[in-house]
Amino acid sequence: MGCQSKQNQRIEEKQRIKPNRTILSDEVLFLLRRRRKKKSKPLKKNPPKEISQIKPQKWDSSLSSSSSLSPPSPPPIPSTPSQLPSSSSSSSAGGEDDAQLRCDSWRFACEANNLGPWKTIPTQCAAYVEDYMMGKRYRFDLDMVAGEASAYARSVGMAGDGKDAWVFDVDETLLSNLPYYQDHGFGLELFNGQEFDKWVSKATAPAIESSLKFYEEVLGLGFKVFLLTGRAEAQRSTTTDNLHAVGFRNWEKLILRGLDDHEKTATAYKSEKRSEIVGDGYRIVGNWGDQWSDLLGYPMSNRSFKLPNPMYFIA
Template sequence: MKGFALACLMAAGLSACAAPPKAHDWHDLVNVGDAGMRARAYHDSGDYDRDVAAADAQAQGWIAARAKTASKPAIVLDIDETSLSNWPAMAADDFGYFPGGTCDVLPKGPCGAVAWEMSARAAAIAPTLALVKAAQAQGVAVFFVTGRHESERAATARNLAQAGYANWSGLSLKPDAMHVMTASAYKAPVRADIEAQGYTIIANIGDQPSDLAGGHAERAFLLPNPFYRVP
């Protein structure tokens, strides 16, 4: 700031100087504590469940219509907060993300994210499960594409099965050594590979914009998720 003032004085005199604008004004920022309370209230009120059901219903209507005419139709689904709910872990951690550590004192925290996923305790998101079953009844192949790592494959497959998902055509997980800046950098090429097998991806369903970015699907459907953001 001293350097700015000196340069300003030398160039035009004090009366012409103005402080550089701040990148952020704290009045415009969302209070993180307030945001967490609002997110919890949104979930507990039932509005979250209703909004998820509405988004899934829209996708299901499109799938039912398009499955009749598409060649080798398929749908792609994200897993976390799309097919399975991690609410017990999220609530215990107050929306923080802790990859390491145990998760054995629920409903209290802390709950390590990897330990939670490896425990295969996540419940199905009911409207998504209904969508999947309806799609399969119409001859649509189901592929899961998740940002979970390959080392979690067995636990993830077990959790999906225990939650009611069955007879899927593919489960793609991120290689353990892969490091990408965005989820779409991994997921879009996986969808391209599915298309290369001759499938027509008539719907791509996820809870993050990055789940849907990058194309390789006729239509994309975004489920609500105010609880976390994946770039």
């Protein structure tokens, strides 16, 4: 009886500590697409106005004004959802192809940091962004970044003193908020901080699969990991719970915005925190984020890796 009790106890302990690895995998995307098809109104015409029963997360609240797309010189930034410039060619198949190409160009400009500050995606690109985020292209783009970062990380000559560091953002970098944005137009709606905080409080955002694999590889190589997020200090507990639940563990430090940081731009705030990391004797070998504000500023890492995100912009 004593041996049997100990064996049962070990089984219960294993079950208790096993993380609930919710990953943004093909299965999760299938369920999201299936839920999308059940909605009675097309998302691009009538995006849902209230958060449904989804899961959590927060970001920097320093969103700037919305943008227009214009190749040579950007037009004035409107306060309503951004519009692509109208095309002289209209309603033929060629016009539809042009619209697709224009949205391709807009996303390229977005990822290359060539757009001015913007608050919402262009209305004409609502369906395009939805298809991109829910389809294979987004996954392939994530995998491409992870592959390049992995090759670089393995090439680094570690000093062996425990001071080689890698910095990770959290939202749309380690954790995915796609369940939230599916109910909020994939960036078509103006950002609502209160609604987003409700989502964050649920602590159920899935992991980005390629990011989780790379994160584990970085730890295995011996890097010290710093998580640098725009979430508020008050969200430390829910953020930690969410990260642990989907498999992210063993970081050196989780850095969140304190009360003195809320008025700072993301670029300024994250630059200051990286300076503190360097001041503690660490060398930032790599940086991994979905916003340019995660990567720009001083000090910069030896190499930075930008993940795709056409849904929102943080300055």
